[in-house]
Amino acid sequence: MFEQSSQYGQLGAEPWLEPLQSLLGAKDSPRWGPKEKALLRTLASHGVWTRQRLKDMGYSTDGLCICGDIDTIAHRAYECPVTRVFRETYGLSKALGEARRQQPQLQLWADALAPSSFLEMPPPSLAPRVTWNPRLASQFVGFGFGDGSGIHGASRDTLRCGWAVVSSQFLGGQIVITAEVSGLCVGPLQEVNYAELFALYQYLSNAFSYDNEYTYYSDSSFVVNGWRKGQQACCSSWAIYCNLWQQNFDKALDLGIQSIRVFKVKAHRSIKTSLNMYDSLKILANCRADVLCKEAAAKHFANKLWYDKLKSQKQLVVENAKFLARVFCEHVDKFPREDFERIPPGPRAVPDASASQSGKHSFRALSRGGFRCILCLASSSDGRAATKCRQNVLELGHRIWTTGAVHFCAVCGAYSFGRLGLLSKPCPGRANTLHLTHARRWLHAGLHPLTGEELALPEPNFPELKPTQEDLEAAGPCIGELGADFEEELEQELCEQLGLV
Numbered sequence: 001m002f003e004q005s006s007q008y009g010q011l012g013a014e015p016w017l018e019p020l021q022s023l024l025g026a027k028d029s030p031r032w033g034p035k036e037k038a039l040l041r042t043l044a045s046h047g048v049w050t051r052q053r054l055k056d057m058g059y060s061t062d063g064l065c066i067c068g069d070i071d072t073i074a075h076r077a078y079e080c081p082v083t084r085v086f087r088e089t090y091g092l093s094k095a096l097g098e099a100r101r102q103q104p105q106l107q108l109w110a111d112a113l114a115p116s117s118f119l120e121m122p123p124p125s126l127a128p129r130v131t132w133n134p135r136l137a138s139q140f141v142g143f144g145f146g147d148g149s150g151i152h153g154a155s156r157d158t159l160r161c162g163w164a165v166v167s168s169q170f171l172g173g174q175i176v177i178t179a180e181v182s183g184l185c186v187g188p189l190q191e192v193n194y195a196e197l198f199a200l201y202q203y204l205s206n207a208f209s210y211d212n213e214y215t216y217y218s219d220s221s222f223v224v225n226g227w228r229k230g231q232q233a234c235c236s237s238w239a240i241y242c243n244l245w246q247q248n249f250d251k252a253l254d255l256g257i258q259s260i261r262v263f264k265v266k267a268h269r270s271i272k273t274s275l276n277m278y279d280s281l282k283i284l285a286n287c288r289a290d291v292l293c294k295e296a297a298a299k300h301f302a303n304k305l306w307y308d309k310l311k312s313q314k315q316l317v318v319e320n321a322k323f324l325a326r327v328f329c330e331h332v333d334k335f336p337r338e339d340f341e342r343i344p345p346g347p348r349a350v351p352d353a354s355a356s357q358s359g360k361h362s363f364r365a366l367s368r369g370g371f372r373c374i375l376c377l378a379s380s381s382d383g384r385a386a387t388k389c390r391q392n393v394l395e396l397g398h399r400i401w402t403t404g405a406v407h408f409c410a411v412c413g414a415y416s417f418g419r420l421g422l423l424s425k426p427c428p429g430r431a432n433t434l435h436l437t438h439a440r441r442w443l444h445a446g447l448h449p450l451t452g453e454e455l456a457l458p459e460p461n462f463p464e465l466k467p468t469q470e471d472l473e474a475a476g477p478c479i480g481e482l483g484a485d486f487e488e489e490l491e492q493e494l495c496e497q498l499g500l501v
Helices: 018-024 034-044 051-056 073-079 081-090 094-102 192-206 221-229 242-255 277-297 304-334 434-444 469-475 486-497
Strands: 143-151 160-171 174-184 214-218 260-264 363-365 371-373 400-402 407-409
Touching: 018 034, 018 304, 034 304, 073 081, 073 304, 081 304, 094 304, 143 192, 143 277, 160 192, 160 277, 174 192, 174 277, 192 214, 192 221, 192 242, 192 277, 214 277, 221 260, 407 434
Parallel strands: 143 214, 214 260
Antiparallel strands: 143 160, 160 174, 363 371, 400 407
């Protein structure tokens, strides 16, 4: 869909869908419910059919809004007097208003989509960078405390995670940290739960029994609940992080899984809430692990200025998407619902052997230079032609659109460049071949049907070449005959154009 739509192509990059997904997954509220979410999906997928769009596609409508102006998405969102009071009382931020004034051409203001710019951000580090505290032991003696954390969490693509493990015990009635280790998560998998689980793996890999037991504390419910479910539940192929879980249980079996205890500890507690010395040990050790894993996550290659800019951009995209969805809700509520009938293609011409062969061309100057006959589509550099005008494609039922160099029928997909091809035959009312179906989509997107190169955006019905009644009378009846096999004719035409015959 993104490749075939010219509107998506104007983004210049992959659409940034995460801000919209966060809105669609948000909890319903009086100002953001199912109706607003449905309209946001419709806007992002270009499913809003304004009256002007219906008119362009051949439906029986004048293309005007209920206020009398041309009905477009920009008009509904920012200009229609029907929603003026809502817009003036909505309260958009100054940053969003300034961005729209500076870059009014962005697709963001029409479909809530912005280009993704994550490629500019440095990728996650590929080196684990495991760091032990050299002043302490290189094995975990006592109670183990593991933690995982992330920074730059405004988006899943910007999140960078680290992990840490701390061991602590009582010596002489005092709380003593016996070992510390920290590191960062490597590769594209940057998730806090993964970091929490990797901390458990580091503890099991370097643990020393304390009173013939291994006691580990984690503030992650994912780790604690997973351990309690057991190896069979966590290591199945459909379980998340099943490979890392398997490595944890392999280490546990080597140590003696019956002697390992994994408990939950509450995160971010203050020492003032401690109930006793044992509770103080859990608070201090867990807080120390939290500090170390954040320091480890900061070792990823990242530009904080770029991240702050991206975070502000996401806020603007979310604010703009909410505004568009809400203002369209207001407009839909006040817009009368109507069903429009599609205007059928014009009558097909019946071949007439006695038709006059001496038609007169009706050349019109083109904005890009040169001339073209509005009846038979013949081109000329000086407004003169050696051949006679022999047909009128408008009477053949075609709805002609032009991209500048290529002319095509918006109904059947027949196109021409250099020669008329299937445009010289009556319009069948639909695309008869798979190639014509794809060609029609590509041409509507402003792309060449064979090479895929960019052309001018198409304009319907030759707005600069509107025929007059005198032109139609001078041309006389059209001639032409509908071929029996469109596939064979089109294949022959393409071979001739590509020089294969």
